[in-house]
Amino acid sequence: MEWVETTGKTVEEAKEAALDRLGVDEQDAEFEVIEEPR
Numbered sequence: 001m002e003w004v005e006t007t008g009k010t011v012e013e014a015k016e017a018a019l020d021r022l023g024v025d026e027q028d029a030e031f032e033v034i035e036e037p038r
Contacts, residue, residue, distance in 0.1 A: 002022060004018050004021045004022060005034075006018045006021065008037070009037060010037055011033055011036065011037065015031055018031070
């Protein structure tokens, strides 16, 4: 299993960055939000 840690102004932006880095679709990934944006 590969994993990456990303950040973004929104959770959605961080998810998109992770998907791009891994090269997978959203349905092929699991997400864990460590800290919500302020």
